[in-house]
Amino acid sequence: VIGRVQFLWESTYGQRYMHLYWFSRGCETVLGESADPQELFLVDQCENTLLNGIISKVTVQYKPVSPDWTIENGKDLDAHDSDSDRTFFYSKKYDELHGRFEDIPPEPTNPHPNLEYRYCCSCLYSCKKLEFESPSVSEPLEEKTDDGKELYGLLKWRGEEYRKGTCVYLEPGTFKFPKGKKSKTASKKDEDSVNSNSTDETLYPEKYRKNIVKGRASNETTPDPFCIGLISAISSDRDGLVEAEDVKIEVYKFY
Ligand SMILES: [Zn+2]
Incomplete structure (x- = not known):
């Protein structure tokens, strides 16, 4: 050597x-x-x-x-x-x-x-x-979180600055949405139009897309999209340079 x-x-x-x-x-x-x-x-x-x-x-x-x-x-x-x-x-x-x-x-x-x-x-x-x-938090705020953690105005990490109001990409699946309730008649109608072979193609020109499950138009292997959030609060156990696990951000969810 x-x-x-x-x-x-x-x-x-x-x-x-x-x-x-x-x-x-x-x-x-x-x-x-x-x-x-x-x-x-x-x-x-x-x-x-x-x-x-x-x-x-x-x-x-x-x-x-x-x-x-x-x-x-x-x-x-x-x-x-x-x-x-x-x-x-x-x-x-x-x-x-x-x-x-x-x-x-x-x-x-x-x-x-x-x-x-x-x-x-x-x-x-x-x-x-x-x-x-290493993330670093600064500009402590006067309020605290409900579980007593300090809130901060600024988070610096990997050359970027994050504040309240900054929008971020989050790992897919970070948050979920309650399943939307479809009206019974609407979903029934959807199924019917997919299953029936005698659909009026002038009325439903895109119908063929719904039949393809596998093959070229399949989304099976497509990765899930990132979740998108708008930062509403930054909290941490300590100030200054901290471990990534110590910092928590609270976000408003985007759909
Ligand atoms: Zn050295």
Whole structure:
């Protein structure tokens, strides 16, 4: 395994540690055997490990893809400096979850310049990702819910803001409607028109649709549509950054 040392330190018991930002070899990606044995990919994973885990030092060069890559007809990267088994290069990041290669974004600036000695952009990415995935509630209101939970004016989640009056898609089946009561005569009439083969097609030109249960016009495999709601209240057990399960929204249902 190959890693880039981000920072080093010594514990109070004299043990020496390093923080490593991991690379993935091409053969560990979806490229498999077709990968260039010298090409590595950054993966957003880092780890603390003991310094004596080091086998040897290797050279890993960053070779960014030219911004005019498409205009230059997909020009190859510059030739590798050496074929030695201790020289590698990288130009992309690898997203293991989606099997996707991505351009490497510029390193984010350190939000804590006084902690420069322990900066790791992978840690920063993970932090940002966690922040993005965690909902946060703010602007507490004076009222409370019937079961005593605090009500809030603003919910931020995954880069979106939600307030009272915001409309949202909800998972299909989140809420149901009471079954509508059809008048007996109307449903009887419907059945009759479906069952009878001698329907007047001039009077009911769309009748043929009702007969098809399976086949092309069937909706059996169509996923249910999302439920749509209009937020009427946002409540949570705590304020600030919270777990998604802690936040509850109350919605007006749309039909
Ligand atoms: Zn890190």
